[in-house]
Amino acid sequence: xxxxxxxxxxxxxxxxxxxxxxxxxxxxxxxxxxxxxxxxxxxxxxxxxxxxxxxxxxxxxxxxxxxxxxxxxxxxxxxxxxxxxxxxxxxxxxxxxxxxxxxxxxxxxxxxxxxxxxxxxxxxxxxxxxxxxxxxxxxxxxxxxxxxxxxxxxxxxxxxxxxxxxxxxxxxxxxxxxxxxxxxxxxxxxxxxxxxxxxxxxxxxxxxxxxxxxxxxxxxxxxxxxxxxxxxxxxxxxxxxxxxxxxxxxxxxxxxxxxxxxxxxxxxxxxxxxxxxxxxxxxxxxxxxxxxxxxxxxxxxxxxxxxxxxxxxxxxxxxxxxxxxxxxxxxxxxxxxxxxxxxxxxxxxxxxxxxxxxxxxxxxxxxxxxxxxxxxxxxxxxxxxxxxxxxxxxxxxxxxxxxxxxxxxxxxxxxxxxxxxxxxxxxxxxxxxxxxxxxxxxxxxxxxxxxxxxxxxxxxxxxxxxxxxxxxxxxxxxxxxxxxxxxxxxxxxxxxxxxxxxxxxxxxxxxxxxxxxxxxxxxxxxxxxxxxxxxxxxxxxxxxxxxxxxxxxxxxxxxxxxxxxxxxxxxxxxxxxxxxxxxxxxxxxxxxxxxxxxxxxxxxxxxxxxxxxxxxxxxxxxxxxxxxxxxxxxxxxxxxxxxxxxxxxxxxxxxxxxxxxxxxxxxxxxxxxxxxxxxxxxxxxxxxxxxxxxxxxxxxxxxxxxxxxxxxxxxxxxxxxxxxxxxxxxxxxxxxxxxxxxxxxxxxxxxxxxxxxxxxxxxxxxxxxxxxxxxxxxxxxxxxxxxxx
Amino acid sequence: xxxxxxxxxxxxxxxxxxxxxxxxxxxxxxxxxxxxxxxxxxxxxxxxxxxxxxxxxxxxxxxxxxxxxxxxxxxxxxxxxxxxxxxxxxxxxxxxxxxxxxxxxxxxxxxxxxxxxxxxxxxxxxxxxxxxxxxxxxxxxxxxxxxxxxxxxxxx
Numbered sequence: 001x002x003x004x005x006x007x008x009x010x011x012x013x014x015x016x017x018x019x020x021x022x023x024x025x026x027x028x029x030x031x032x033x034x035x036x037x038x039x040x041x042x043x044x045x046x047x048x049x050x051x052x053x054x055x056x057x058x059x060x061x062x063x064x065x066x067x068x069x070x071x072x073x074x075x076x077x078x079x080x081x082x083x084x085x086x087x088x089x090x091x092x093x094x095x096x097x098x099x100x101x102x103x104x105x106x107x108x109x110x111x112x113x114x115x116x117x118x119x120x121x122x123x124x125x126x127x128x129x130x131x132x133x134x135x136x137x138x139x140x141x142x143x144x145x146x147x148x149x150x151x152x153x154x155x156x157x158x159x160x161x162x163x164x165x166x167x168x169x170x171x172x173x174x175x176x177x178x179x180x181x182x183x184x185x186x187x188x189x190x191x192x193x194x195x196x197x198x199x200x201x202x203x204x205x206x207x208x209x210x211x212x213x214x215x216x217x218x219x220x221x222x223x224x225x226x227x228x229x230x231x232x233x234x235x236x237x238x239x240x241x242x243x244x245x246x247x248x249x250x251x252x253x254x255x256x257x258x259x260x261x262x263x264x265x266x267x268x269x270x271x272x273x274x275x276x277x278x279x280x281x282x283x284x285x286x287x288x289x290x291x292x293x294x295x296x297x298x299x300x301x302x303x304x305x306x307x308x309x310x311x312x313x314x315x316x317x318x319x320x321x322x323x324x325x326x327x328x329x330x331x332x333x334x335x336x337x338x339x340x341x342x343x344x345x346x347x348x349x350x351x352x353x354x355x356x357x358x359x360x361x362x363x364x365x366x367x368x369x370x371x372x373x374x375x376x377x378x379x380x381x382x383x384x385x386x387x388x389x390x391x392x393x394x395x396x397x398x399x400x401x402x403x404x405x406x407x408x409x410x411x412x413x414x415x416x417x418x419x420x421x422x423x424x425x426x427x428x429x430x431x432x433x434x435x436x437x438x439x440x441x442x443x444x445x446x447x448x449x450x451x452x453x454x455x456x457x458x459x460x461x462x463x464x465x466x467x468x469x470x471x472x473x474x475x476x477x478x479x480x481x482x483x484x485x486x487x488x489x490x491x492x493x494x495x496x497x498x499x500x501x502x503x504x505x506x507x508x509x510x511x512x513x514x515x516x517x518x519x520x521x522x523x524x525x526x527x528x529x530x531x532x533x534x535x536x537x538x539x540x541x542x543x544x545x546x547x548x549x550x551x552x553x554x555x556x557x558x559x560x561x562x563x564x565x566x567x568x569x570x571x572x573x574x575x576x577x578x579x580x581x582x583x584x585x586x587x588x589x590x591x592x593x594x595x596x597x598x599x600x601x602x603x604x605x606x607x608x609x610x611x612x613x614x615x616x617x618x619x620x621x622x623x624x625x626x627x628x629x630x631x632x633x634x635x636x637x638x639x640x641x642x643x644x645x646x647x648x649x650x651x652x653x654x655x656x657x658x659x660x661x662x663x664x665x666x667x668x669x670x671x672x673x674x675x676x677x678x679x680x681x682x683x684x685x686x687x688x689x690x691x692x693x694x695x696x697x698x699x700x701x702x703x704x705x706x707x708x709x710x711x712x713x714x715x716x717x718x719x720x721x722x723x724x725x726x727x728x729x730x731x732x733x734x735x736x737x738x739x740x741x742x743x744x745x746x747x748x749x750x751x752x753x754x755x756x757x758x759x760x761x762x763x764x765x766x767x768x769x770x771x772x773x774x775x776x777x778x779x780x781x782x783x784x785x786x787x788x789x
Numbered sequence: 790x791x792x793x794x795x796x797x798x799x800x801x802x803x804x805x806x807x808x809x810x811x812x813x814x815x816x817x818x819x820x821x822x823x824x825x826x827x828x829x830x831x832x833x834x835x836x837x838x839x840x841x842x843x844x845x846x847x848x849x850x851x852x853x854x855x856x857x858x859x860x861x862x863x864x865x866x867x868x869x870x871x872x873x874x875x876x877x878x879x880x881x882x883x884x885x886x887x888x889x890x891x892x893x894x895x896x897x898x899x900x901x902x903x904x905x906x907x908x909x910x911x912x913x914x915x916x917x918x919x920x921x922x923x924x925x926x927x928x929x930x931x932x933x934x935x936x937x938x939x940x941x942x943x944x945x
Contacts, residue, residue, distance in 0.1 A: 014880045017888025018872065020823015020863035024889065027822035118806075196827045196835060196923050197889040247825075247889025248923050280828040503887030503924050669883050673929060677886065680926030704832035704921065712914040712927035741926075 004512045004522055005732070008669040011508045013501075022245040025200035025217045026277045033202070034063055036263055036276040037120035039110035039127045040286065041102035044136035044356040044697020045150065048100060048129065051110055056126035061119030063270060065127060067110045068099035074265040076233040079321075080256055082223075082476035083328035085352075089160040092151050092354075094321040096231075096258040096265070101152060102131070103320035104356050105697055106285030111262055113274060136356040136697035140294050140317050143353040150320060150354040159318055159352040160327055164334050166411060170345040171300075174309030178300035182381045187766050188293040188370050190317065190691035192701070193363050194709055197247020198278035199287055201260045203267040212267060213240045216260055219249040220540040221500050223324075223477070225532050227256045232264050239264075243530040246502035250681070251362035252287050253502065254542045255324045259286075284702045289691055290363020292317030293330065297337070297374040300345075305386035307397050309345035312337040312374060318352045319359035326361045327352050331473060332461065332543070333367030335410040339375035340419045340459045340635060341397040346409035356697045362542060364681055365739040368460045369746060376456040376747035380754065381763065390455050390751070391432065394423060398457075405728070412461070414633045415729045418661070419457060422723050426455075426637040426659040429721045435641060443759055448646040452756025456638045456748035462736030463548030463632040463729065481545070482537035483553035484623040485514065485561050489607035491600035493518060493525045495557075496623075498538015499550035500530045504738065505670045506546060512666055513551055513732070517558035518599060519585025537625065544634070544736030547666065548727070553626035555731050560622030565602045568620075571613040572597055572605065632727045632735035636660035638679070638744035640752040649775030651687060651753060658744060659721040663735035671737050672720055678741020679718055684710050685742075686749035688768050708768075757781065792856040796821065797865025805852045811845070812836040814852035815862060823863040823892050827921070834920030837893035837900075838862050844900030846893075846919070863892035866899070875899050875937045884933035886924035894920045898934045908938055 016022035053065035078093040098107045110127050114120035137148040143157045150157050165171070175181060202215040212234065218224050221241040229236035246253065259276045266274045278287070293316045300309040316330040330350040337348055383393035399406050401418040408414060427433075432453070439451045465479030482498040495514050499506055511525035528534050541550075562582050569587035570577040579590045586598040602620065605611065609618035641655040658679055665671045688708040692700040701707040726733030746767065753769050754762060761782035765773060794801050796819055803818050815821050815838065824847060827835035836847040839861040866873040872880065875898050885891040894917065901908065901916040908916065913934045914927070922930060 010880060011883065013888070014885060015872075017885055017891050018863075018876045018879055018895065019867055020821070020892050022888055023822070024825070026826070027816075029820075029822075118808075194923060195887075195889075196833055196921060197825070197887070198827070245888065247827075248887040250923065280830065280833075505886070673883050673886055673925060676926035676928040677924045678926075681923070703830045704828045705830040709921050709923065711918045711921060712931060713918045715927060717910065717931070718926065718928055 004515045005666050009508055009512055009522060009667055011505045013505060013507050024197055024245045024247055025202055025215050028202050028215055028244065030202065030204055030273040033273040033275050034113050034115065034270065035117045035120045036266060036274055037112045037124045038108040039112065039124050039129065041105060041107045041109055041131065043102060043131050043133050044105045045134040046102050046131035047134060048102060048109060049132050050130045052128040053110065055128065056112060056123040059119065059123045059126055061115040062112060062123045063115065064113045065110060065123065068095060068097040071097060071265060074269065075231055075261065077231050079231065079258060079261065080227050080324060081322040081326065083325045084474055085162050085327045085331060086160045089327060090154060091322050092154060096262045103150060104358050105699060106358060107320065108258055111266065113266055113270065138355055138357060138693045138695060138697050140315055140353065140355065143355045144315055144351065150356050157354045159322065159354060161349065161351045162331060164348040164410060166409065167345060168347060171309045171311055171347045174300040174345045178308060179303040180301040180305065180382060180385045182299040182378050182385060184297050184378055184381055186295045186297060186374055186377055188291040188373065189767055190292040191290045191363055191685055191689050192284050192691050192707055193250045193252035193287065193290055194707065195248030195250055195252055198280055198283040199253065199257065199259065200277045201263045202273065202275035203263040204273045205267050205271055211238045211240065212264060213242060214260065214264060215242045215244060217246050217253055218243050219246065219253040219500055219502055219542055221530055221532055222498060222538040222540050224256055224260065228261065228264055231261045234264065234268065240533045243500050249502045250364040251290060251366055251542060254362050255288055280704060281702055284707065285358055285699055288323055288361035289319065289358050290360060291370065292360050293370050295370065295374045297378045299378050299382050301382055305382060305388060305393050305396055307341055307343045310338045310343050311347045314350040316350055316352045317357065317360055318354050319357045320354060321359045323359045323361040326359060328475065329362055329366045330370065331367065333371030335412050336368060336371045336459060336461065337375055338408065338410065339372060340399060340457045342399045344409055357693055364678065365742045366543065368739065369682065369743045372456065372458045372743050373747045376751065380751050391427065394455065394457055395420065413630060414459065415630055415727050416725045417459065417633060417635050418723065418725050419635060422635060422637045422659050422661055423457060425721050425723055426639050426657055429659065429719055430639045430657045450644040450646055450756040452642045452644065452752040454640040454748045454750065454752025454755055456744050456751060458744045459633050459635040460740060460743050461631040462544040462634055463628050464543040464545040465631060466629060467627050477539065478627065479539065479549065480625050480627040481539055481549040481553045482623065482625045483550065483557045485554065485557040485621065487561060487599070487603045487620040489604055491520065491603045493520055494528060495525060495554060496528045496535050497550055497554065498535055498540065499546040500540040502541065504541065504546060505667065509547065509666045509670060510551065510554055513554055514558060517555060518561065520599065544738040547734050548632045548730050548736045549626060549628055551732060551734060552730050553624050556624035556626050557622045560624060561620055564616065564622060565599065565620060567613055567616050568602050568605055569597045628729060630729045632663065632729050634660065634662045634735040634737060634740050636740060636744055638748040640748040642752040642756055644753065644756045644774060646778065649771040649778060651769060651771065651774060653683065653716050653749065655719065656716050657719045658741065659723060660737065660740050661723045661725050662737040662740060663727040664724060664733035666734060674737045675720060675741045676718055678739060679745045680710060680715050682742040682745020683715055683749055686746040686767055686769060688714065690768050790853060792852050794855050795859040797861060807853055809852045810848055811850040811852050811855050812847035815847060821862050821864050825889055825892055827889065832921065834897060835890050835893040837896040837920060839896060839900060842903070844897050863895060866895065873899070874940045875902065878933040878937035878940065882929045882933040882936055884925065884930045890920060890922045894922060894930060898937065901934065902938050906938060910935065
């Protein structure tokens with residue numbers, strides 16, 4: 001029979017979204033709903049001298065004005081950090097409202113609840129807070145020096161130091177014996193995730209029974225439910241969390257936020273529905289940021305340019321508090337600073353430090369873009385040292401296709417890969433040699449437009465995550481995923497998944513998987529998700545995990561359904577269970593294809609239960625909690641081509657080629673969409689975006705008018721290719737693709753910029769490579785040959 | 790103050806606060822929540838609607854300014870259950886992922902194609918510059934807009 005998997009099925013999610021009938025959190029209207037607004041600190045670091053709520057509380061339509069002192073009995077615990085990466089990690093308490101001291105501009109100090117958003121907003125202005133401003137620490141290296149403390153009651157800004165040094169002596173020896181070494185410093189600027197839907201939450205007390213329904217723009221309804229119970233002391237089984245349509249996340253909605261906890265506490269206090277809708281100006285300050293790292297990256301290599309050791313030291317900006325997985329983000333990259341290369345000795349150390357800036361946390365790629373950037377910049381530097389082409393240095397160092405499964409010196413087992421094939425495909429698609437020839441010609445004629453070609457080869461860890469491995473990393477939860485498959489009496493199928501999509505098209509892809517497994521039509525499969533009253537168990541959507549783990553859970557549940565159906569069919573056939581085969585949506589006895597029992601007949605039999613074997617329960621349903629045995633390791637090669645104006649420093653990204661290998665593809669239409677979006681977010685980091693703070697800790701890029709999210713006019717048409725190297729870890733051979741584009745893109749673009757300016761002697765450009773930075777680099781370049789007229 | 794606004798072909802009369810924005814009027818007074826709010830600086834374009842056929846960011850216009858006008862929102866685009874050609878093209882070319890920018894992006898595309906019935910890729914990219922999308926990298930939005938231009942009846 002034909003399979004649906006691998007075809008470009010159009011998304012079933014689209015109809016509601018395209019007609020304006022999909023419901024996002026802010027579209028939910030509850031009668032009697034109250035509106036919460038937060039009073040936020042204008043200072044990055046200050047002592048709260050006093051808060052006077054009298055005037056605000058007396059304003060029309062205001063129901064309550066509350067501070068931390070008023071709410072001290074409403075919370076059992078501070079907001080959670082689920083990843084204590086070391087036993088001695090410093091984690092200052094992070095309560096929903098600050099008391100005593102504020103630690104970043106945007107830190108909330110009071111909450112107003114009113115009958116309308118306008119009344120709440122007016123009352124926020126009426127709350128009088130007296131602050132005594134304290135020195136703020138913004139710069140990461142200043143923070144590391146402890147010259148100014150981000151939290152006055154801490155003795156150091158360092159939260160933790162996490163080493164991954166399996167064999168320090170081997171690393172020392174490799175550097176001592178090296179023919180070539182590279183030592184570079186890279187800065188990963190802070191980024192603002194900027195999902196187009198800001199956050200929002202709406203909590204509804206049910207009329208009886210003491211239950212609460214929490215609607216939130218979240219990626220993690222299941223995790224949020226657990227944490228809301230812990231923080232507020234409300235019994236977990238009295239909580240229902242719903243993530244309705246969610247307008248993008250990119251990691252920023254993978255958190256437990258003050259506003260979620262506050263609205264639940266307020267709804268409990270006021271016995272009324274309470275909603276909070278984030279404004280963009282709040283989103284840029286009170287929703288987590290991403291990246292924010294300084295990397296010291298060293299390579300040792302032999303005389304042929306083969307890398308013998310990688311040593312990476314990272315300082316990571318935690319921001320003012322540790323959010324849900326803040327300290328663990330750098331660790332997710334910490335195992336792959338050697339990338340796609342066969343490197344025998346490995347060392348990685350990360351120090352997490354506090355600053356008086358918005359907390360950081362996972363942002364698309366979470367640690368892996370940082371690692372990939374470091375190794376892909378460094379290997380280009382090595383190519384320059386050795387005097388070979390960037391392509392050649394990569395070929396010499398790739399883990400070869402016959403080496404998989406490959407045990408890395410960092411301690412991982414890469415499941416499958418063929419990096420050489422991806423590189424060749426990318427070079428073919430680019431027309432690499434022709435471009436190099438054109439570059440040589442241009443350089444000869446001193447062309448004012450500098451042509452640059454940049455390559456990036458990446459591997460990433462997806463399929464988060466084997467629970468036992470997470471335990472070794474001190475992560476506070478598991479990495480399994482849950483699914484339930486119910487074949488209904490009429491042979492329509494309901495699939496309940498623990499994944500929580502927010503643009504990834506799970507409803508379509510999961511239905512395709514079930515259609516293939518059970519031999520039913522895609523349209524006969526309904527996918528249910530993101531409501532804990534419907535999907536009881538799950539660990540949600542982040543880290544490109546949903547297909548590799550959640551999709552596999554669905555496969556396992558389907559297999560259980562088929563096994564049960566075989567027992568029922570065997571009973572009907574009066575044959576041995578072991579002789580029953582299932583294909584094309586029907587059961588038959590091996591060797592007698594004429595006797596056929598289609599799935600609908602079995603499903604109905606399971607429902608009536610009139611004639612089931614003794615040991616079989618009624619109903620054709622099964623569930624599975626699947627815990628992966630290993631991560632999956634998608635990879636790819638990206639090529640960026642830039643033209644730089646020698647007079648102005650303006651960069652035109654003229655071409656972008658991406659060859660990605662995410663294993664088998666369930667729906668290539670969706671895979672391509674994920675790559676498109678991911679690549680553009682990587683390009684955005686390379687060329688456009690940066691969260692800029694001034695010395696006092698004021699965010700200078702607090703709106704979409706100041707923070708440069710690229711528009712359609714700022715990015716090129718992307719040229720995509722792919723290779724297919726199935727994963728042996730997952731039954732479908734899939735790996736994951738949500739973050740691949742972001743991981744590959746930034747180093748490809750920056751390598752292209754540096755390649756363009758190489759004749760001038762430029763070897764470094766910080767991100768974002770703005771025209772001003774490029775112009776300065778050209779001005780300050782050691783030689784002016786060929787440019788800057 | 791009283792405003793008379795025709796929304797998706799239906800005459801509406803409401804008392805509104807003078808400071809009420811058109812987008813708030815559409816979402817909160819008329820109850821059409823398909824039009825989204827994504828920023829407070831008129832940068833993202835999620836709130837784009839048509840006012841007398843012209844695309845407008847409805848967060849930059851007061852409801853009072855739309856008095857007497859005819860407004861079309863995403864809810865008014867499909868007719869008799871059939872998607873508008875621009876909506877259909879977004880579906881066929883996977884021009885949306887999370888769908889939050891989609892209403893504004895579709896309305897901006899309808900307006901763009903009314904002005905440029907046969908646009909180049911550059912026309913589309915420049916024409917949609919005022920609408921931000923964080924999911925798609927714009928590639929399939931551009932593809933959808935060009936395909937909609939090719940299909941008949943793409944004009945509003």
